[in-house]
Amino acid sequence: MTDLIAPYGPLAFFLDLHPDLGDFRSDAIAGLSAPQKWISAKYFYDENGSKLFQKITELEEYYPTRTEKEIFSANAPAITAGVGPRAAIFEYGSGASEKIEWLLNGLANPTAYVAMDISKDHLIESASALARDHALPVAAVCADFHAPVDLPQNALPAPAHWLGFFPGSTIGNMLAETAVAFLNRAAKTLGPGAKFLLGVDLEKDPTVLNAAYNDRDGVTAAFNLNLLRRFRRELDARFNIEDFEHYAFYNAAEFRIEMYLRARRATAIEIDGLVFPFRKGETLHTENSHKYSLPRLTALIAKTPWRLDAVWTDERDWFAACLLSNS
Template sequence: MTPANPAKRLTETPYDEFAVDVHRGLSQTPKRIPSKYFYDARGSELFEQICEQPEYYLTRTELEILQENAVDIAAAIGPRAVLVEYGSGAGIKTRLLLDAMQDPVGYVPVEISTSALAASVESLAEEFPDVDMLPVAADFTQPVDLPSPEQDARRMVIFFPGSTLGNFEQREATGLLRTMCIEMGKTGSALVGIDLKKDSAILEAAYNDAAGVTRDFTLNLLTRINRELDGDFQLQQFAHKARYNALAGRIETYIVSRIDQSVRVGSHSYSFAKGETILVEYSCKYSQEEFEAMAAKAGLRVTRTWTDPQHWFALQMLERA
């Protein structure tokens, strides 16, 4: 079959929470803004550049795992599956997986950045004309009605690569896994990327690249607030900071005020002391045992694991326990 124009198949979810979350977050002590708001068009571009930095091993390593094990992973998925991807981005990993899968019948990317979603689906539709493309512009952390492909699927596979699960605190991550457990159905599965614990110097370098791309990516959040919410953040008065919290097992990323200052966002004003921070991202790292224990709390079990020779990253296949 030849799918309809992907742009016409786009399922949009109303999305107007940005202002609410920013004002709520800047009113808290300590201040925080959800990392999902990094991904406007410019943020998505900068993240793609981050993935190309030599220090940022995550994307490179996960791609190597997919390339080396694509046939094995596809066999574990089985034929005629519908692939649902949370936070699909540019779709590079998706391309590898769809190419290896046996007669995939549908692809449902759920992505908050409409521009990134449209671009990736248009490209994938040309390469996989027999796969029904069903893009959903939405925040995958909220309830989403997933469309069904026109062809009958034998099972649903939820693809969640990139260690994005690590951006959530354990309670939230467990809840997201529980949602996957429900959405995949009795015969479905999930393929989840996780970053494994390793030397803190390697971890901190990945989030503080020498070229400063991650800094630009982080501070672009302030640019977005200025543009969309009528803010007056002066970017030169704020800095990017990422450090590894060994006790919590996670990278913590902050925007740090360089001086005592006041910032306006719309009709609201917020005071910053010198050195005061806005928490903008967690990037949790797991041991294999920790991840399996968390999955079990969500009603899932790990059935297969694929990793790299250095055991820096892992793709985990999950099914209902």
């Protein structure tokens, strides 16, 4: 299959870098073989996982989406002035492409919007809907943001510079060294003169954090358990899903929410004839969500080619929007 299709329905192009082929099975087997069983958080996001995440963003307990949107709308003139005219936007982990509207409306003459996500069907659906509603060229890239991406520059009008957009504190899912490697790669992809608008969740009362990842309606639990449904559906894994439960807590020493699937009883997961036993209470680590202080965030950015131009927070200092430039 051709990786680049231009145009693709209402999209200026669709670039498929096949982030999922082959990896899920080998990553699951490797992760289940480790002393602390684990699986990368990127596997949450099949179509069902993306829809469940969308529901999480609407939960009363889940403050990040609401708070980040408040910061963007309260500071839109300053942020868009900081980005400057004729930028082309590249959104990492674009999901439902829900947070882009204010940028498209507020920026001076943006030249294009490129959505990038690992969840292919959700990406195409969301980007296509956006393309139908906007005159500017919209494109989609299905890729893993932990790998390099070369933008097909010729398929779009030349911008004055690129703006990387990475909201939702998705950077918090990365260990610090992975976040630095990610920002280094983004600087290469977006080039000299690029800007980067980054949303980051901040340290706060652990009660608020614990509630946000253990909602009363069990949507976060369903999102976490969806990983096991993918094991069954896509890897023909054999096990009893009722043997596992959602488990999330704030680890204050590491400044992060840690999320696990925990065995309710002694059980096992079998994939390709390999049996991975679980003791009662044993866990499969599925996600970290790091919470930053502004000094730790500034120190992290200082290890990358990006310069921190400005930071905006909400009234409670729960969340930060940072504008960076690649000088």
